[in-house]
Amino acid sequence: MSEKMLIIVISGEKDKTKAIMGLNLANHLNDETKVILFGESEKLVASDDKDIKELIKNLQEKGIIPIACSGYAEKNNIDGKLKELKLEIKPISTVISDYVNKGYIPLTF
Template identity: 80%
Template sequence: MAEKMLIIIISGEKDKTKAMIGLNLANHLNDETRVILFGESEKLAASGDADVTGLIKKLQEKGVIPIACSGYAENNKIDGILKEMKLEIKPISSVIADYVKNGYTPITF
C-alpha cells in the first residue's frame, strides 16, 4: 500500500456508509494520511452526526486534521460549524493538486 494516502470523502448523508468507511480507513492508516471533506461530506460532518464526529475526533487525536472545501462550506453557511470542529477550511482544488504532486495517492469515498 502507498505510504502517503489522500482520503477524499465526497459522500454525504444519503451515502453515510461510504463516508464512514473512508473515515474509518483513514483512522487505520499511518500519520502521513491526509483527509479531505468535499461537498456533501461537509454537510454530513456539520450535521453533528455522532458517528462521523467521533471518527473525525479520533483522526484529530492522531494529529490528522481534515481539510474542508472553503467554497462549499461558505456557500452552504457551514464554515463556522466546521471551524468549531477544528477542521482546516481551504480552497480545495489547489490542496488536492499539491498533495498529488507531493506523492500522495488519492482514494475517494
Template identity: 60%
Template sequence: MAKKVLIIILSGERDKGKAIMALNLANHLGPDTRVIFFGESEKLAASGDSEISNLVTQLQERGIIPVACINYAEKSGIGTKLMELKYDLKPVSTVITDYLEQGYVPITF
C-alpha cells in the same frame, strides 16, 4: 500499500456508510494520511452526526486535521460550524493538487 494516502470524501448523508468506511480506513493508516471533505460530505461533517464526529475526533487526536472546501462551506452556510469542529478550511482544488505533487495516492469515497 502506499505510505502517503489522500482520502477524499464526497459522500453525503444518503451515503453516510461510505464516509464512515473512509474515516475508518483513515484511522487505520499511517501518519502520512490526509483527509478531505468535499461537497455534500461537508454537510454531513457539520451535521453533528455522532458516528462521523467520533471518527473525526480520533483522526484529530492522531494529528490528522481534516480539510474541508472553504468555498462550499461558505456557500452552504456551514463554515463557522466546521471551524468550531476544528476542520481546516481551504480551497480544495489547490490542496488536492499540492498533495498529488507530494506523491499522495488519492482514494475517493
C-alpha cells in the same frame, strides 16, 4: 502501509456508509494520511451525527486534521460549524493537486 494516502470523502448523508468507510480507513492508516472533505461530506460532518463526529475526533487525536472545501462550506453556511469542529478550511482545488504532486495516492469515498 508506508504509502502517503489522500482520503477524499465526498459522500454525504445519503451515502453515509461510504463516508464512514473513508474516515475509518484514514483512522487505520499512518499519520502521514491526509483527509479532505468535499461537498456533501462537509454537510454530514457539520451535522450532529455522532458516528461521524467520533471518527473526526479520532483522526484529530492522531494528528490528522481534515481539510474542508472553503467554497462549499461558505456557500452552504457551514464554515462556522466546521471551524468550531477544528477542521482546516481551504480552497480544495489547490490542496488536492499539491498533495498529488507530493506523491500522495488519492482514494475517493
